Amino acid sequence: MNTTKIIVSACAAFCVALFLPCAAISAGSPERDVPKKFLVPPPPFSEGIFPCSQCHEGMPVNRTPRKLEGMHQNIELNHMPGGWCFDCHNANNRNTLRLANGKIVRFEESYNLCGQCHGTILREWKAGLHGKRTGMWNGEKQYRLCVHCHWPHDPRFKPIKPLPPPVKPSDIK
């Protein structure tokens, strides 16, 4: 690459108009292309944990916030200060999630749970902006659930190891 400055200049949305035929610029509403159904891969459960009812069926519900010792020791909440398991999980049927308004949500649709508090992000997720879609750019798309990228109990995206840098010209023998 040459050494000239890459000049980064901000440009508002109209810059696309510089080469698009004007007829094509018809801004729509944010929700215009939102499909009703979102294809997602299966929720990323740890092996053997689902259905939760295999243990929770008939087990007494303990609503007291506490450090879990008998099970789920790996879960330490670092999300929504002051929150607890049943802000998200359904105490009466552990195989499902529960919204603040009492609505029951399947794990395949956990984005609706997250969307209660992250509404803007959910909207952008649906439009394909936040998160990621794979499949056909002009056909059927698969979405990733929020929880494929964010462990709901400690949702900050975790750092990963980068793949190797390119070979330096000076390393070539």
Added chain:
Amino acid sequence: MSSENKQERGVHRRTFLKGAALGLAAAALPAADADASLWDAFFQKHFKEMNEAEIRKVLERLEREYEEKYKKRITVSNEKPLPGVLYGYGLDLSRCIGCRRCVYACVDENNQSKDPQIHWITVLRFKKGEKWVDLEESEKYYNPAEVPEKEYFYMPVQCQQCENPPCVRVCPTKATWKDPDGIVVIDYNWCIGCRYCMAACPYGARRFNWAEPNRKPEELNPNTHYLGNRPRYKGVVEKCTFCVQRVRKEPGRYPACVEACPVGARKFGNLLDPDSEIRYLIEHKRVFRLKEDLNTYPKFYYFFAYGV
């Protein structure tokens, strides 16, 4: 003819043109006893001037040559641009973590040479807080244990698919051109390796095969496009094509780098479709393009989805 000779086929036109310039044309012509397919390759018309039947013949010839060379079936297709489609690309710099998953997914999909190493995507690392991004101050060899690093941000650069591509203008053999769907393509059989296009590209996005490209046949992606990821020759220039072999289909897959990105920073779609994710982001986010002052009009949009 030895198999060595066959591998050299791709460079014949180049050798010929160089020889011609020196008045040595005849020396570089195929030998009188060369087989017919070598002569076919030599006198191949410009891609855009060939009719369907002629293109068919070329593709079949290439498939035969590749099979012989790599001992593996490789399909070479020629999907045409889709009507009403102008491809655009978006990259969210507020989310890119510099992990280089895209770089290697691209190498795998697009059959780049492993040794010598060719990467179509370069990820640059910049110190945060600098208003004007200067390439001189970027680092492409960064290698920390984990990314992202607090004090840096990352900017992948690849072919920007300019609407007004300087590389196309300077090509003396018209071996590179912009198709109606906006993808700038290269005909490796017409490229003579003069590298004017590389000098003309303000983004450093083109790569040159200094040596015979080298890649294990079992690692070759057998689904190729004539103007895209088919195996290349020594002495030709190559670059990103938005995965022309994937996207020019109905339905067509997202480019490999879009699918590989673990943070979903890469966006792709049809700029002419008001419902596409690329249009959504252009309309809802502040986007910018690299070196806008050069009037190259890239169709590669950088943006910051949130924060910063």
